[in-house]
Amino acid sequence: MHHFPVRVYYEDTDMAGIVYYANYLRYIERARSDWVREIGIDQNAMRDEGLVFAVRRVEADYIAPAKFDDELQVETSVEQVTAARLVLKQVVKRDEQPLFQAVVTIVCIADTGAPARLPANIRLLVH
Template sequence: MHRFPIRVYYEDTDMAGIVYYANYLRYIERARSDWVRDIGIDQNAMREDGLVFAVRRVEADYLSSARFDEELQVETSVQQVTGARLVMEQVVKRGEQRLFEALVTIVCVSDTGQPARLPANIRRLVH
């Protein structure tokens, strides 16, 4: 499991000081990018090879609110890897309390926008 710390900044909140719902998607995106880097996937090299990751699907549940200046953590874990997709669970927590949960499906697409298989070396890295 990958853990990524997040601090809630004023810009992340609405007028009530609560994290705006769409920012949870930004938080989990940052955590995925950090996880990809940590396991050794070079997304710049992928792009040079004509491949990029794309989010295909997000199933999200908002469970509780986060507020300005709180320290949160995004936990990312791989749920499924196939030849064409990667399914991850991502949870935003404050301490042990789950605030947001998402099941995210990632695919590879070519530089022309066509679906592509996940490269074998990437499938090995994410198992």
């Protein structure tokens, strides 16, 4: 499980002082990028080889609001790896309280925009 800290800034909130719903997607994106780097995947090298990651699907549940100045944690774990996709579960928590959770399906696409298989070395890294 990967943990990524997030602080809620004023700019993240709406007029009610709670995190604007779309910002949770930003938080989990940052956490995924950090996780990918941490396990040793070089996305710049992938791009040089004509491959990039793309989000194919997001199933999101908003459970409770986060507020200005909260210290949050994004937990990322691997749910499934196939030849063509990577499914991650991401949970945003304040202390131990889940506030938001998402199941995110990641795929690879070629620089032409066509679907591509996940490289074998990446499948091995995420298992």
